Amino acid sequence: MHTTHPGSPAGAEDVTVPSPTVWRDRPWLGNSAHRPPMPPPHAPVAPYTHAPGGWQMPRTNIAAAPIPQAVPVGPWVPGHPAMPAPGPWAPPTRRRIDRRWLITGGVVVAVAAVVATVITVGVSDNSAPAPANPSTTPTATAAPAPTTSAPTPAPVPTAALTNLLLDPAAINSVMGAAGMDVRAPGTRDRLFTDTIDQPQCAGAWGPLLQTAYVGSGYLATQNQVLREPNNDQWLHTVFQGVVSFPTAEKAKAYADSEAQKWGRCTGVTLKEVNSDNHDAWTITSANTTGAVLTSTATLEGARGWGCQHALTVRNNVVIDVSACSINPGNEGETIAAKIADRIPAA
Structure with missing residues (x-):
């Protein structure tokens, strides 16, 4: 037992x-x-x-x-x-122990403790004692540092594209106009089918052209045409549109590709080929630096009528805008930037 x-x-x-x-x-x-x-x-x-x-x-x-x-x-x-x-x-029964040995041993232990304390204080905080037996002592693993970055926003769904466009009041304010409104056929969910005789410069010339987006992998679009109510003569026209891609990377890849094309189209004159209007347009300038791509095209014989085309990317959305008037300035770039501010960054 x-x-x-x-x-x-x-x-x-x-x-x-x-x-x-x-x-x-x-x-x-x-x-x-x-x-x-x-x-x-x-x-x-x-x-x-x-x-x-x-x-x-x-x-x-x-x-x-x-x-x-x-x-x-x-x-x-x-x-x-x-x-x-x-x-x-x-x-x-415990054996009798000589107390002199206890006293001597206590003194030795106390001295050893003082020496160990002095050595410990003298060692830098960055040092660490070596393990007694490396083969059996578990290795400490440093915990990963907590991340403080904000979570990546989800891609903008296609159903939310319409709400990204500016209202007519905001467009009138940028253009310095009054009475501009959305004209027929209203908000469109498809790209324009105009073609030109130099398709490599289609993106630099006009906005939202199907020729410029072929093979890009885009998902959907929402766009509008705004101008004054006079059907024969008007002083301002704005094409504003947004085009969604599956990911932010694909949207940026499209914008980078367009930037390379636009730089080679400066000074090029082109014409539409599927329209009764065969007027010539000349791309007078293209700026492919910065967050917004811009190019300016003027219509021959139209007393300075021209359009500034602007293109930029935010998250998985490409913003495609063209602002037309007599002697256009940076209105297209301003409208594109305002639309981009309404989209959460990737």
Whole structure:
């Protein structure tokens, strides 16, 4: 039978406890009033064979033998629920230790602690103690630094394109006009099919042309034409439109491709080929630097009538605008920038 003494501190070594039947063979155990028979006064020294645990303890005077310290009997002893008895599960008697060694050892430990403290204070904060056993010591893994950047906005859905266009009041304000409004056929969901004799410059010449977007992978478009109500003569016209792509990367790729084409079209004169109007247009300038691409085209023989074409990207949307008037300025670029401000950046 193997157990731990109930009064021992946690972690004390186990001791062997004999079977409960041993109490029948040793009636004096558990009876503090019982004393073994005294030998004659001058009897020879004999071992004390009934010591706890079966120890042999020779003594010259049995009367001077120390009485074992009584300890509480465990609840597992039959018939002795509360009688103090020197049970065999009590911890063994401690050996006598020379206190001089304890004092000397304490001094050595104290000195070692002071030295360790001085060494620790002198070491830089950047150093770390080497592991005692690298093969068994787990390696600490640095936790990843928390990210503080804002989450990337989701692509703009095609259903939200119409709400990105400016209202007529904002267009009138930029153009310095009054009475400009959306004209027939209203808001369109398709690109214009005009073609020119030099298709490589279609994007630099006009806005929202299907010829310029072929093969780009665009998804959808929403666009409008705004001008004054006079059908014969008007002083201002604006084409404003937005074209969505599957991702912001694809939209930017399209704008980068157009920037390379626009730079090669400066000074080119071109004509429409699928229209009754065969007037010639000349691309007088193209600026492909900055956030907004711009080009200016003037109509021959129209007293300075021309259009500034502007194209920029925000998230997965390409903003495509053309503002036309006599001697146009940067109105197209201004309208494109205002539309871009309504789109969350990628």
